[in-house]
Amino acid sequence: MKRPFAMKRVPLLFTFALAAVFSVQAASAETLKTVKDRGMLSCGVSQGLPGFSSPDDKGNWTGLDVDVCRAIAAAIFDDPTKVKFVPLSAKDRFTALQSGEIDVLSRNTTWTLSRDTSLGANFTGVTYYDGQGFLVKKSLKVNSALELNSASVCVQTGTTTEQNLADYFKGNNMKYEVIAFQSADETVKAYESGRCDVFTSDVSQLYAERLKLANPADHVVLPEVISKEPLGPMVRHGDDQWFDIVKWTLFAMIDAEELGVTQKNVDEMAKSDKPDLKRAFGTDGNLGEQLGLTKDWFSRIVKAVGNYGESFDRNVGAGSKLQIARGLNQLWNKGGIQYAPPIR
């Protein structure tokens, strides 16, 4: 009696094990397949934040966050235009990712523990190391955030900004009145019209939003940076292959800068005999294929958007209106903390 039962159990267990292996594989290939079938990447961005993600009057999106999505599209389709940009408010961004409306969220979003766990999503890396600051009118004659006791502060809802603001004022025994809005435009308009004394957000965003004010030079960013805001792309839990693709697309941009590969010299560099370049360009090994992409995934990315430094300069740095210094976002071997694991 015992023996046939045991024998029946073996194939049954084997079937379960096999099913488990296949279901994992099926789940892991899902997002890439969906994107390929659709012929388009769906990318969640801001509603218009110069330098990070903003549309021109013809609806062409540009920015550092936009480049990450264009790079993913280039890696998949060899075409950085195959992206549908979905503008999202701070409040709606995570629901859009959870519901599957977007494949990736690339929208100045801060990596925190609770967001990494409770939202059913994963951060894939850091596109920009930021911190929270304060913008005030010069006419207020305030030189430090510590002089803001009893100020009214404009802030956007659904952000880490709201939480840090409370911590900072409480920690420094200062009173404040919070005036919160759903969109950046409402927040900035309220600040400009004098409904509040201070506008607070990530420092990069203060620079970006200041450009929209009638007289940007009348406003000053105070020296205090009150929080850590590592901003990066997010994907849904449960699809490791997609997680790897998004993660390694950003790493490819950062590694390309470190390897000296630029939008201009990419074809020349692809012929190099150097082992690390051969691996990146797929002339040695099959790293692109391991990601579920093609051999030339790395050159596709660099051709489309350039390396990380080029994208930074063009969108937010020296070559842009924002003129933000590289600072923390400089490569690790040049005094910053931008660091990508090796392509090998």
Ligand SMILES: N[C@@H](CCC(=O)N[C@@H](CS)C(=O)NCC(=O)O)C(=O)O
């Ligand atoms: N990094 C913070 C703040 C992100 C955020 O949404 N900031 C506002 C401040 S201006 C913004 O970018 N709004 C743009 C928009 O709503 O389109 C977070 O992840 O919560």
